[in-house]
Amino acid sequence: MSKKEEILNAAIILFAEQGFNNTSITEVAKATNASTANIFYHFKNKEELFLAALENVKDGIMTHFDEYLRGRYFENGLQMMEEIIAFYLYLAGAMQQWFLLLHSHYPYRLALVNDLCRNHLEQTYNSLVDIFERAVVIGKEDGSIADVDSRKTALVIFSMVEGVVRFKIYNLYDTGALFYELIKSCNKILKYKE
Amino acid sequence: MSKKEEILNAAIILFAEQGFNNTSITEVAKATNASTANIFYHFKNKEELFLAALENVKDGIMTHFDEYLRGRYFENGLQMMEEIIAFYLYLAGAMQQWFLLLHSHYPYRLALVNDLCRNHLEQTYNSLVDIFERAVVIGKEDGSIADVDSRKTALVIFSMVEGVVRFKIYNLYDTGALFYELIKSCNKILKYKE
DNA sequence: TGAAATACTGACTGATTAATCAGTCTAATA
C-alpha cells in the first residue's frame, strides 16, 4: 500500500469516528507516520482529502455489492430483496467507518456548495436504490412481489434499512434482535397489494 | 426571553446547521449580541452548552407530542399510528434544527463518555418509540392491527420513519412524494400477520 | 553514473480556538 493510500485509509477512519472538523491533519499525519506537509503534498487541502475519502467509500460499497451480486442466483425477486438487505446490514457492520462517514452531516452540507461531493453522494445512493428496485422489478415479473410502484417501494424499504443501519452505527438499539422483524415487514410490504 | 434562553436558542440552530466542532463560541456570541465571556458565565463550557441544547430539544419534542396527543380522539390504533407518523414528519419539517441536532453524530459519540448526554438521547428515543408502541397495542385491542410483536413492530416502523426524516433533512430525496408510500407500507406491516 | 522527477520533511506562520479574569454596569432592596 502506497503512503497516499495509507493516508486515505486513516483519514476515512478518523473522519468517520470523529467527524471532519474534529479531525486535524496532525492526527492523520500521526496515524500514518507522515509529516503534515506530506499530506498536503498528496492532497491539495483538507477538503480534497475528505472528498477522496468519500469517493473511496463510494467505490468500496459499489465494489463489494458488485462482487456479491455477480454470478449469484436468486430463487425470485422477493428472496433477492431479503438477501440484499442481509448483505447491506452485514456490510454496514463489517465496514462501519464507511457508513459512519455516509451518515455524518458534513458531506451533505458540503454537497450544497460542492458539485463533486454532491455527485459522490448521489451516485452512492442511486446505485444502492437501483439494486433494491431491481429486486422489486424482478419480483413483480416472477410473481413473488405484488404490483407495487417499483421505485417508491424500493425507496421506502431502503429508508427502512437505512434507519436500522443508523440505529446500529450510533449504538441506539440492538439491531440484531430487529433483523427478523425487518425482513418480515419487508415481506409484507412486497407481498400485499393495497 | 432572557439572554440565557437567547444564547441557548442560537446555539441549537448553529450546532444543528454547522455541527458542534464547526461552531465557535464567538459565532454564538455574535448571533446573540453577547460577549463570549457572557456565554461562559451562563454555561460552564462549550460541552455544557451543547447538553443544554440537547435537553431543550428533548423537552421541545416531548411538549409538542404531549400537546398533540392530549384530548385527541383516534378511531382506532391503526389510524392513530398513521396520524402519529404524519405529525412526526410535520414536526421534523417545522422544527428541522431539532432533528438535525438529533441526527448529528456528535451527541452519540459524547453519549459514550457522558451519562447526561446518554440519558437525554435514551429518554428522547424511548418516549417516541413508546408512543408508536402505544398505537400498536391499542390497535391490537380494537382489532385494527394484527397480532404482531408490539415493541419490535413499533421499532421497525419508527426506524422507517426516521430513515425518511433523514432523507428529508439531508436533502437526499423528495420525501413529500414518499409520504403516501410510507403510510401504505406501514398499513401492510400492521394489518397482516405472517 | 548522473540527471531528472517524485516523495517527503522540519520549521514556520497567521488565524482561530475555548476559556479566564479583573473589573464594570444595572436593578432591586434595605
Place this chain on the structure above:
DNA sequence: TATTAGACTGATTAATCAGTCAGTATTTCA
C-alpha cells in the same frame, strides 16, 4: 441613598489549526 448580587464585558492567554516553503531524500531511467 448605600449596599449588594447577578449580569455582563474587554482584554488576554495558551493551544491548536490548516496550510506554506525551502530544502532534502529516494526512486526512476537514460
